[in-house]
Amino acid sequence: MKNAVNKTISGIIEIARGMATIMKHFFRPSITLEYPEKKPDLPPRFRGRLALLTNSDGTDACIGCKSCVKVCPCVDLIQIETSKDPETKKIVVEQFTIDIGRCIFCGNCTEICPKNAIVSTDEFELADYSRESLVFDKKALTLDPEKSQRLRDKKEKEVK
Amino acid sequence: MNKLIENSIKKDMLINVGPQHPSTHGVLRLILTLEGEIIKDTKPVIGYLHRGKEKLAESRTYFQYLPMVDRVDYLSGFFYQAALCYAAESIGEIKVPKRAEYIRLITMEFNRIASHLLWLGSFLLDLGATSPLFYVFREREKIITLFEELTGQRMMYNFYTYGGVKKDFPEGWIAKAIDLCKEMPKLFDEYEAIITKNPIVLERTQKTGILSKELGLNYGITGPNIRASGVNLDLRKSNTYSVYNETDFKTCLAQSGDSYARYIVRVQEMRESLKIVEQALKQIPGGTPEKLKVKKVNCNCNREECEYCGFDSKLAEKKINPMTFKLPIGEATAMIESARGIIACYLVSDGTAKPYRIKWRTPSFSAVQILPELIKNSPYSDLMPIFGSLDVVLPEVDR
Amino acid sequence: MYDLYAKILNILRLPEIIAQLTWAVIPFACIAALMVFVVIFLVLMERKFLAWLTVRKGPNRVGPNGFLQTFADAIKLLFKEDIMSEETNKLLFTIAPVIAFAPVMIIYGLMPFTEHLIAINIAVGLFLVFALSSLTTVGIVLAGWSSNNKYSLLGGMRSAAQAISYEIPLVIAVLSIAVLAGSLNLKEIVTAQSGGLFSWNIFPAFIGFIVLFICSIAEVNRVPFDLPEAESELVSGYNTEYSGMKFALFFLAEYAALFIMSVLISTLFLGGYLPPFNDYLSIILLDNIIKNQAIMDILIHLEQGFWLVAKTYTLLFLIIWIRGTLPRLRADQLMGFSWKFLLPLAFINLILTSIIKLAIQGY
């Protein structure tokens, strides 16, 4: 009997303590980020959608070495077609396709790239209505020189 | 007619929990035989999330395989990468600099806290309390944000590499982490105020799902689950794989082996992990990245024993080229104390750039295996709290 | 009142027979409207409060501060496809939400919201309230059985067991009120409590208040007694198979019952529509300013409504707060709690109140 009374009293006290703790949160500011209106602050290392950079004169930064293809864990995710320019004997990247729908955003390709031509952007809203629209070809991947420079600056700042 | 009578006499009912059920923590199917509300028999069916991680390893190079292992357990990805890295490092006899080991230790312990926090929320959700789930997500968010700043991703980090880690801490990271370490214990106190002595929680968790020492060892249960039964099995203490021997912490034990003991052990473990992180953040060789940078300008000694540019302060032994990385012939097992128990990575290398065979031993696999023993003869309402208290992550079971 | 109504119809040149026929329907129409309004507001309030307790924002997209969110949800439920599985018992499956819903609606008619705002004033009002409120369980059991789903069946059975075991301490706790007031008429029970805060029934029968409060939470299947729809084990309990309007009826019944239970508790223990002072606030403040008796009556009416609503929402907030804090009990613990703890308490309360009554009145 005494035991039961003790148990009841301690139970009531503990429940009251728990409820008081919950009530404390009533007055705390909410932690919700109202997403579509407010975007999260992304750190500079964030790995978003991949993009190709261009040099300041508008030429491709990619030299077609296919290193990224070799380290990519998803088979055939990155597809590069190159050809040799008969005059300058330089490799020209003709096709550069990434299937973002299958990309796992591991960042292996950006680390291996000798010219830092392939980088991760801040873009993460990649939902789409069809799988085909997630296959990005070279035109869709390539950024213009201004944006490329901005991204390069950002990455360099981070490395420093 | 006879059959009709037979069926009506039959007392037990088959009930199929999952694969789509709000609280099976993923896609697990349990075929239960109920007599009234008492569970008489259980047959777990797994494999809905099997992604062939072991088969995939055979067709990928070591570097291609590295990002994949994060996904074995999405709540504590660092541990799996660490296990793979340790296995490969012991075959290739790659030395890991101390700073890299410290970075690994800090991230792993933070990851343990994040994982335990999420477990706490979902366990209480299984019991029916909704509020703690949101509170733990708020705290976990802080840790995840730190990880995002460090690695670039919130869950699939791909941060470790063979022989070290990929990047150093960004500027200001260590200060933020120390702040978090100071702030966290108060928040744990709040959870304990809500949960630890709540009479309903006590009623629901004490004396349910009792896991005895012998049964647990026989089934290969590891981690907090077996520590709650009083077995002092903590690889961080006994095997000291990283720089755990340089930090001071105690193994959390409980004796009763019921769901409540598992809760107590995990909550204490979170506090211990915070202590480890706090010590490691102070002891890290080379200090904060800001300090390291300032010194590097002046320090061009390149001596091995130099505090700021010696081997200990590097991130990786040498820059390993992913294109040509190969391991010699050999085999190794790396065992790691993850948030859920012992992860063993058995790696067989045949000298080529691709692993010959990788076997993952995951703690959740054993935990699901023991579930029928734990819930036998307990009411159906206790199924989810007991299952939840084992901290099972289904992708880890199916690999 | 009827005369006025008949006069209005007469002005509209309608025969008197229509007035006679429709007069009986009007209270029910009003009750239904009140019920829907109350539920819509209550759902919004619960979602907002729970959100604030869990450091979230809650619904804030539809209308100002999410005020119209429940309207949007209600409209969505109305337009949703009504899915019925092949295996169900069609008749019972359809009738079950109605059985769960109808008794709650009648209880609304029995409640004295203000001194005159009571649709059905009968001598055994209290008795009828409890007779009707236990009928809801029949609907839930039927829903569980006719869905032909094992989760639903378990939810329905649990609900039946729960309702039976919680009805007993509930009724015994309320018995002390009948002792104190000497009547089963709800209006008389309220009138017996007039005379300010300290003549409320909560003081002689505090234990009874606690028992009734706990039992009423169990009666309307709320946390920590929400076993019939425990989502972590029974998916959604008895309404797993329901969708669209039928689900909406269950939902409506549940929240309407929650509201009316709070009204009942405040009526029985907290003086109902009476103010916590000796006199009405409006009389104290405005007696010398407003001389017109009719306006004064309306003001008192409004004030009575205000006091009832204030008491009810305090209780509702307490219930929501409890929902935010506590986990769920297990089925056998739930039974044990009722039979081993609440029932003895209810008896102790009955004896205590009887002694107090004797001591005060001396007979």
Added chain:
Amino acid sequence: MSNINNLAIDEKYEIKRLDKTSDNTEVIEVKAEKLFETATYLKMNKDTQFNMLISLCGVDKLEHFEVIYHLYSTIFNKKLILKVILNKNTPEIESISPVYSAANWHERETYDLFGIKFSNHPELTRILLPTDWKGYPLRKNYVNNDERLSWNQR
């Protein structure tokens, strides 16, 4: 300390000692017939007390199968690897699930992925793969020619 350097055990159980693995774990090779006895001995003997089966897996070594048992002793904090070499044509071995309950599912998994049969196993069925799967995927000569599983590109 754990002591498996006992020569008497070597002769009795026909143990062959192999090189240590890179992480300094002792490896011993056991004959398939003697496995059950050896495992029982290693678990029960008070000098060894390998009370935990950490994992069990198969390896396809092209000319033969290997079944690898990772034992762990929580008392002496020691790892041990048992290796059993199996013929590739009729891979069959006795189940050790009566000794270590943990072996039950691990053996099912090995059966599932390698097709190694464990005799006296309580319930030897596929565990990770669906029951109508053809072939044993972790064998090196496995070719997936089940057309139901062919991935339709995009």
